[in-house]
Amino acid sequence: MRKNLIAMSVATLVAGLGLAGGASAAVFADNGVATTTPTNATAETVQNGGIGHQLIIPYYNVQGGNATLFNIVNTDLVNGKAVKIRFRGASNSDDVFDFQLYLSPGDMWATTLTKAADGTATLATVDKSCTIPNTINGTPFVTARLPSFLTAAQKAQQTREGYIEIFNMADIPPTTPNADGSSSATANPLYTAIKHVNGTPPGCSSAAINALATDPATLAAAYADGFRSPSTGLFANFTIINVPKSGAETGEAVSIAATVGVNGANGRGNIVFFPQVAGGATTPDSFTADPALRTVAGGATGVQNGSGGAYAGGTVPIIAASQFDLPDLSTPYLLLAAYPPVAADPINQAEALTRSLAVMNVINEFITDPVIAANTDWVFSLPTRRYSVALDYRPATAAGVTNAQRAFTKFINRDYFDSTNSPVALSSTTGMPQICVTTQSTVFYDREEGTFVGSSFVISPNPPAPQFALCGETNVLTFNSPFGASVLGAEISSANTTVPNNVTVGWAQVNTPGLTTGAAPNVGGNGLPILGKAYVTARNNAVQAGFTTNFGGSWEHRYQRPLVP
Structure with missing residues (x-):
């Protein structure tokens, strides 16, 4: 079926879909008992091009007749992928659009970004892979996180350039994991829902998809949803095309691979699934280093003023984090010494990735x-x-x-x-x-x-x-x-x-x-x-x-x- 659309990453739009939120999800290490799926990655490797667990498309543009086309490919021929996609504006990385994409094994998802009638960027796709929300096609990008003092036209302009973050939140194997981490012989309902049959996934509105509006508060609940630790397998390409000028420019997403061992072999990260809902994210300091979302001012891990003191420009958090704000590039993805994560863990994650870049x-x-x-x-x-x-x-x-x-x-x-x-x-x-x-x-x-x-x-x-x-x-x-x-x-x-x-x-x-x-x-x-x-x-x-x-x-x-x- 064609996905026709509605939006996503602001509370009013997501709440309008009936996806109410509760407590925040957590970051889980996969037990992987008697399987090859335990969380074991200890480092992240950044490379231009390549295949990875996470991807960054450094630039998109829909200004002046430009359109941006991009494809995401799942090279894993066994597992599906629960993927988070977030578009950030070019000025200060404000979230201007985000949603979840569910790729089946060997799947490829394609979309085009253009300028909408109201001046915002918009996404258009006829691809059949499941998304949450399941109607995103033709929806203007969201300006709710941009400054209130900008005019509507200025806010729209801020959505028309930026970059794209892509995360594999979890693998979706063919069979359902048992509560102890072992693999069962029972078909995974989520895998069945997203796996293409004659070119179309049969369950984009199924109970298995609808269940993802609820926070999997435990590892056993994440298993019950059909998730395993995220592995590698993703790559993406993009093209900025200008039809009036008869021109096109191409590029490849930068890949981030979660690796293990001295040889940097591909490993498996933490399950980092957060529902695409408007409910408040509790304890966001444990899941993101973004200073706009963290809730404590001052201290070694608190929001600071850049000179060693506590932030004094206003109360914190600057933005009350919703569950759709997560995961991000700082969400703890690598094997931790202890779970659940603490406030220092996303800071360490962000520092390690920044150092790699x-x-x-x-x-x-x-x-x-x-x-x-x-x-x-x-x-x-x-x-x-x-x-x-x-x-x-x-x-x-x-x-x-x-x-x-x-x-x-x-x-x-x-x-x-x-x-x-x-x-x-x-x-x-x-x-x-x-x-x-x-x-x-x-x-x-x-x-x-x-x-x-x-x-x-x-x-x-x-x-x-x-x-x-x-x-x-x-x-x-x-x-x-x-x-x-x-x-x-x-x-x-x-x-x-x-x-x-x-x-x-x-x-x-x-x-x-x-x-x-x-x-x-x-x-x-x-x-x-x-x-x-x-x-x-x-x-x-x-x-x-x-x-x-x-x-x-x-x-x-x-x-x-x-x-x-």
């Missing part, structure tokens, strides 16, 4: 040769910054959201963002306050060994500055072009740089040292957690008389890592 610099090519009308954009995505710092939008005006409204989660061993390197800037083009981080110098190289140090970028929305400021969670840097003349047409967080000496083709290195704990940014720092690509377009008028041919390409960034990983 941290880079000292970003290196790639640029082509802006006017003979072929070439243009180049670089995307910088910081997908774990939200687990270090978040903005409090509760002041009544944009001008009221200042540095004092930054809420921080302090990592235990290393800091990447604090009050010294994460100022707030107000965008003059979108009206949105954004957290920024200042990089170090940028060095440009032409094709003949010429070297030029950039010293005065033109930053949008900020004035010229000695360093390139990454404002927003997902930033687009355009080379040698006026504002608006970029490959991707970014509007939310964009910058322009003119390469010295009129160099149009070459390569560049943006240095991003981040922090040394307790000190200002310097070349001995910890780096910054950055993902992204270079996107290039060109045009050839000589292919055939009277015709113009457009070309496009993309290259993954190259990085140098901190000396101490």
Whole structure:
């Protein structure tokens, strides 16, 4: 059946579906008695492309005629997957859309993001795989978590760019687990519901799916729902296509694999299923490092002000966490010393993942040769910054959201963002306050060994500055072009740089040292957690008389890592 739609990640919409919430779910280690399914992963391995337990699509865009197409593939030919998908806005990682997807073995799910009539991003799919809610097609993205002082048009604009988080919450095996963790010979009702028969899953509205509105408060209840520990098997690809411009840019999701042992073999994580309901998430501090959702100010694991003190910009939590807010990239996924998790566990998870992503610099090519009308954009995505710092939008005006409204989660061993390197800037083009981080110098190289140090970028929305400021969670840097003349047409967080000496083709290195704990940014720092690509377009008028041919390409960034990983 075609899934036609309604929405998701805000309480009013989810409650409207009749999925009432209760106590928060927990994070469970799978016993795996007499099976090969026990939770055993002790580390996370990040790789561009690849197959993993979790995925990050670093950028989506539906601005200026763009649409973003992406596919998620389950390469596991035995188990289904309970998958959480969350879209986060480019400014400050605000949740603008989330839902659950149930993939059967060998399944592939496809969707298209476009701009809706009201200006928000929207999702369209005719794919038959089960989702919760089971009607998501054509639903505008949600603006409830964006600042109240923005106009409706400004809120809609904030949904049109960002990045995507994808999590395997649990495996769904063919047979139901017994309460002791052993495998039974009884068919798993959830597996039967989501497993395609003649191209269509038979049970997207079945009792097995409806039961997932109830919190599995114990491991035995999670087994009864049909869940086992999450294994690897997911990958995703995406394409940003612009039909009016006859252009397309492609990319691959970055995979995060939960691994075990010195050889980094794929392992199994914790069961991290949380119902897609509006009910309050109890003890969210045990399940997320997001400082906007944590409930205690000050202390080693509490919400801080970025300088070692307790957050004083308002009461906490800044946002009362709902169950649909979980899991996220900081939810404890690896084997813990003790269960249930405690407040330090999601912080440790977020720090370990941030450390895996941290880079000292970003290196790639640029082509802006006017003979072929070439243009180049670089995307910088910081997908774990939200687990270090978040903005409090509760002041009544944009001008009221200042540095004092930054809420921080302090990592235990290393800091990447604090009050010294994460100022707030107000965008003059979108009206949105954004957290920024200042990089170090940028060095440009032409094709003949010429070297030029950039010293005065033109930053949008900020004035010229000695360093390139990454404002927003997902930033687009355009080379040698006026504002608006970029490959991707970014509007939310964009910058322009003119390469010295009129160099149009070459390569560049943006240095991003981040922090040394307790000190200002310097070349001995910890780096910054950055993902992204270079996107290039060109045009050839000589292919055939009277015709113009457009070309496009993309290259993954190259990085140098901190000396101490």
